[in-house]
Amino acid sequence: MTQAIAGRRVLVVEDESLVAMLLETILEDMGCVPVGPAATVDEGLRLSGAEEPLDAALLDVNVAGKQVFPVAQALKARGVPFVFSTGYGEGGLPDEWRGQPTLQKPFTEAAVRDALMTAMGLADV
């Protein structure tokens, strides 16, 4: 079931290292390759640039007091699917980003995998 997602390169933007470490562990367990983690929006923008091969991204909405949406914009422009993670839930997203796959903190491994598969349009086989 995790085969489809194995080997994918997933950018992590998350300012809290403990949460970033959790995501990395979950990603590694699924066979993914974590990229980052980026602790700031600037670093997230740098890592979402064209030279970094990416298959997907996990974006914390509030990164060190700033909103992550510029990174989401850059990824959208590149066609890289992404998932928001937030303590606010989907209700905390501005209208522009409603409907985007969203992870509620705290999250289970299954929730992370499902959200990434949905974002990437992969069938859960």
Next chain:
Amino acid sequence: MGLKELFKSGDLTVDLASVFDASPNPYVLLTPDLRIAGMNQAYLNVTGATREAILGKPLFDAFDSGPGEDAPENVRQVKASLEKARDTGQRDHLAVVRFSIARRQANGADTFEDRFWSATHTPIFDDAGEVVFLLQHTTDITELETLRNRGRTATEASALDSVVSGAVLGRAEQVQEDNRRLETERNQLVELFMQAPGFIAVLSGPDHVFQMHNMAYAQLIGHRDIAGKPLVEALPEIESQGFIPLLDTVLATGEPFEGRSLGVQLQRSPDAPLETVWVDFIFQPIRDADGQTIGVFVQGHEVTESVLADERQKLMIDELNHRVKNTLATVQSIAMQTARSHADPRTFAEGFQARLLALSHTHDLLTRRNWEGADLGDILQHETEAHGASRVSTNGPRVALAPAAALSLGMIFHELATNAAKYGALSAQDGRVLVDWSIADPTRPRLKLVWRETGGPPVTAPDRKGFGSRLIERNVRHDLAGEIELDYPSGGLTVTISVPLEREPDL
């Protein structure tokens, strides 16, 4: 030629004057300050006065109702009715009023005769609409009144007469009394309307013209002059805010509209920007006798304070939720990572609890200062005191840390102390830890901290990094955007941490 024009200059033309004079009904014409400006023959006949004696005199100097004890009250009633006609521009009636008239006796002395009158007071206007005269028409009803009183006590008059006259006069008196009571009530209602704590306004017609508004309404709109003006003219900023279509709908359908916590932007002082005020209100249709909606009664109160308080509370709850969820994710991470390095559930529980308590301690320190920040020395002391205060010596200035930095350093110190107690200086009898820190470059402050272990077992660099050391390194580099060096000289572990202290909170 109308009566109005004739009276305009105060002169009566000869023709009209003769008609007036010939009337069998007594008339007296008064100036607005209640001086006698003219009268007809019937009036002179009924009062027994002469034109010369009373012309130009104040009415109540000429007629004072005599020396009887009811006289002041009689004068008051007539005066009140005249003043009301003058002040309201409306005709006023006195159905029955007692008023004594002087009668000159043969010996030249005056005696007063008790008489009953029915009076009508009619205001007369000039072209500008000002009251220039008051016309009093009096009818002597003494006979009727006498008859009626006699009917009450005696049987001389015919029963029919006394019933009829008594009933008619009684009803007239009753109407007069009712009017007085209604007017008092009306005045009280107007007073209540003006003083009501909620705002009230009465709008009439399709242009929503302000007929009345109370003090709370005046206060709401910044005391502008709106009386008699259409809404769009009185409060131009309202036009684009959707209230006029609502009023139009109330007029068209006759259905009330209720608004809850609606924002309205008002120009409360002439040069200030528009101010947003939140209101609860109701637009209530006003109907005429035929049931047609002819206006709107606006009533409501300002709820700005409670709307803002609700918004603040919602923001706080959102923020609290965000923090709690983030903290839970942190705890989840600690649990998961701790589980991976502890196969035995018992040692897992110990390690997990110790990390939770480290996090909790820093929360306590932050809570004491309303989550504005915490002091570095306090955090260090909290995380190391379990290992013996004398074995960990701390040395450095006070450093105020922002909440995020405080939480990170709390975890770092916890991991360092735990590691020292397990494998380092604090695992040996005489081992010690020296922690020294300083602030370099005060313009762009940077914290430099050295954790040095001595007296412990000989150390060597580990061949793989555990969760503890990964957590330390990641916290410094990732969360604090700093640098960390771990050295393993044989005398003991030395950790050098350097982190920028931007946005230093004021403690």
